[in-house]
Amino acid sequence: MTKTKIKRSSNTNIALLQEKQKLEHPQIVLTGQPNCGKSTLFNEVAGYKSAASNFPGATVTYTQSHVNLHGEIFDIVDLPGIYSLTSMDQAATESQRYLLTHQVDVIINVVDASTLSRSLELTLQLMDLEIPMVLCLNMIDEAERKGIQIDIDKLSNELGIPVVATVASHGQGVRDLFRSAFATVNQPSPARHIRGNRDVELVIAKLTRQLKKDVGESIPFSIHLLATKLLEGDQTFIDIIQKMHPHILPIVEKSARALAQTHGKPAHEVINAERHAMSMSLFEKVATFKKPKIQLRDRVDDVLMHSFWGYLIMAGLLYLFFHTVFSVGALLETPILNFFEGLKATLLGSINPDSLIYHLLSSAIEGIAGGVAIVLPYLLPFLAGLAFLEDVGYLPRVAFLMDAFMHRVGLHGTAVIPAVLGYGCNVPAVMATRILSSSRDRYIAAVIATLVPCAARMTIIFGLVGVYLGGTAAFGIYVLNFLVIVLSAGIMSRLLPEETPGMVLEIPVYHWPSMRSLVNKTWFRLKEFIVIAWPLLIGGSVLLALADAYGWSPALDQLTRPVTWLLGLPKEVGMTLLFGILRKELSMLMLFQALGTRDVITVLSWGQILVFTIFVVFYVPCVATIGALIRQLRARRAFIIVVLTFILALILALLTRGFVFLIG
Amino acid sequence: MRRHRHNHSQALTLDQIKSGETVWVESIQGGWGCCQRFNQMGIHAGDPITVKRNGVLGGPILIQVHGSEVALGRGMARHITVALQKILNDT
DSSP: OEEEEOOOOOSOOGGSSSOOOOOOEEEEEEEOTTSSSSSHHHHHHSSSSSSOOOTTTTOSSSSEEEETTEEEEEEEEOOOOOSOOSSOOOHHHHHHHHHHOOOOOOEEEEEGGGHHHHHHHHHHHHHOOOOOOOEEEOHHHHHHTTTTTEEEEHHHHTTTTTTOOBBGTBBTTTHHHHHHHHHHHOOOOOOOOOOHHHEEEEEEEEHHHHHHHGGGGGGOOOOOHHHHHHHHHHHHHHHHHHHHHHTHHHHHHHHHHHHHHTTTTTTTHHHHHHHHHHHHHHHHHHEOOOOOOOOOHHHHHHTTTTTTHHHHHHHHHHHHHHHHHHHHHHHHHHHHHHHHHHHHHHHHHHTTTTTTHHHHHHHHHHHHHHHIIIHHHHHHHHHHHHHHHHHHHHHHHHHHHHHHHHHHTTTOGHHHHHHHEEEEEHHHHHHHHGSSSSSHHHHHHHHHHHHHOOOHHHHHHHIIIIIHHHHHHHHHHHHHHHHHHHHHHHHHHSSSSOOOOOOOOEEOOOOOOOHHHHHHHHHHHHHHHHIIIIHHHHHHHHHHHHHHHHHHHHHHHHHOOOHHHHHHHHTTTHHHHHHHOHHHHHHHHHHHHHHHSSGGGGGGHHHHHHHHHHHHHHHOHHHHHHHHHHHHHOEEEEEEEHHHHHHHHHHHHHHHHHHHHOOO | OOOOOOOSSSOGGGGGGTOOEEEEEEEEEOOOOHHHHHHHOOOTTTTEEEEEESTTOOOOOOEETTTTTEEHHHHTTTEEESEEEEEEOOO
C-alpha cells in the first residue's frame, strides 16, 4: 500500500460519455449498500486509508489505495454506499458516475448477508453494467445468527458470478475474495441475465433495440441499463439523452406509459417491483431459515431507544463522554507542558535570550508544545470516543431519538448525524450532510454543522474558559452554543419554508467495533491535525515571533482593530483572530504568543477571556470547513455562511461584553 | 384468488399501527422520490412490515422489513397504506 487519493468526480452528466483512461494496474472497485462492511474490508487490505463507520453515508467521496497483496499489485477503490443505482442522492450519483466513467476491471459487490433479499436489488442493477463482478457475502456470521443459511454455490450458479463468504471485521475470507477477484479480472465469467416478467421485459427490450439503433455508438455503457434507468425516470440519464438525442425522449415516454397502463402504476414502480420480485425469488431459492438466536444486543434497543430511558441514557452518555475527555485532557496537559518548559530551558540555556535566534527557536518549541500538550490530550480521547460511538452504531439511534425534536427546528432526525460529527471536526460533518435528500435540508444542516464547536474549538473552550473560569462556565458555553444553534436552525427553516421530506434511515445492528477500524479511524482524523494543523501551528508561532521582531504585527493588529475595539480586547489579540481562520486552535496558541505569556489571566480580565472565547467559537469557519462548504453547497451559500457567522459572533460577543459589564 | 381488504372509510396507514403488530404494505402514496426512498429500503407493495416501536406523539416509528430495521419519520410513515392481512395478488 502506498499513496491514497481522494478525488471528486466532475459535475457534468456529459462526462459519462467521455473516453475512459487506461490505467496500469487492475482496478478493483468495492461497492455495496451502506453498513455492508465495505470500508472495513477496504481497511483490511489497504490499511490506514478509508474511515469505516456504522451509519449510512460514511464514505464521503471515494477513497483509493494502491495495494500489493501476495505479490499481486492493484488499485482498490471504495465507493460511497448506495442502496440503488438510481441517482437519488449525491452518494448514489457519485457512485453511478464513477462506475460509468472510470476504468473498472472488476466490481466487488459487498453485501450484508443478513439483509441479502434487499441487497440483491442493487446486485441485479450492478450486473446490468456488464462489468466483471464478484459478490462478497459479508457478515455471514450475522446472517447465521439471524437463522439465515445461504447456499453459496447455488447463489453463484443463479447469478453466474463468483460468490465468496467473508467476515471482514475478522479478516475471514478476505484472501479468497481477492483471489477470486483476480481470477475474474483475467477470466470474467459471463453473468446471467436475470430477467423478469415477460411483458415488462418486452417493453425494455423494445426500447433497448430502439436505443441501440439510434444512440448505440455514442453511449459507452450498457444500453440495457440505459433503457431501464430511462424508464425509471433517472434524471442523470434523462439529461444525457435530452442533450444528445432529444428525439428519443418521446419514445421513452411512450414505453413508460405502456408499462403504466398494463400495470396500473407508474413505470418506475413497475420496474422497482419487478426487480424486487426477482430478488425475493432468488433469495428464496438460495436461503433456508432456522430459528434466530436471540442475544442480549437484540434487547438493548428496548432501553436505548425507549421513549423515556433512551433520552436519559443519551444525555448521560454525552455527559460522561465530555467529562472523560476533559478530565483525561486536563490530567495530561500540565505534565506535558512542564516537560516542554524543561526542554526549552535545557536547549536554549546557552543562547542569549534577547537575540532573534532565541525568539525563533523558543517560538518553534512553543508551537510544537502547543500541538502536543493542548491539542492531542483532548483530541485523541475525543476522536477515539467518537469513533467508538460511530462504529458501535449508536448515531442512528440518536437520530431516531432526536427526530421529533429536529422537526421542531424544521429538519428531521437524520440531520443530527452531521451535527454530532461536527463536535469532532466540521469538515466531515459538512460532507456528511449528503445523507439528507433535500438541498434545503443540507443547507440548514451544514449551517448547524459549522456552528457546532469542533474539537479544536473545544480545546479553546476548555483551555481558556475551563481553566480560568471553571468547568461550569465551559459547560455553559456549550449550552449557549446549543441554544444558538436551535434558534438559528429555527429561523432558517422559517425563511426557507419548504417541508422537510422526513426520515427514512436504516438502523444497523450493534457491532462490537474491531480494534483495527477504531485505530484506523482515529488515526485517519488525527492525521489531519498532525499533518495540516501542526506545521501551521509551528509556522504561525515562528511567523509571530518574526512579526514581533520586525514590527509587522502592529499593521495586522490595526487591520483587525475595529473588531477588537468593539469587543473591548487589547489590540494584540487581533492577529490571533486572523490565524484562527486558518485553524481554530491557533487562536488560543497564538494568543499565548501574542500576549507573551501562558498565564492569560495576568493580562486579560476574566470578562475579556469570556468575550474572546465566545467570539472565537462562533466566528467564521476555518479554511478547511469553508472548502467543504463550497464543495457541498457552492460558493454563494458558503459565502453567506461566512458572513452570517461573523455577524452572529460579533453580536454574541457584544452581548457577552454587556453581560460581563452588568455583573461586573 | 380472493383478495382480502379492510373496509375502512379511510385507508389505514403505517403510523397508526401499534408496536409488535405485523402488517402488509398495500401501496406507497407519494411521488417519484418518495417511492424510490422506500423501495431502496426494501419497502414495496405486498411486503410484510413489523412495527417494532411506535412511541410518543409525533415521534418516529421503528419498523422491521426483510430482516433490517428502518426508522421512519411519522410523516413518512403516513405515505404507506397497509392491510392487516396478507394481500394476495390476483395477477
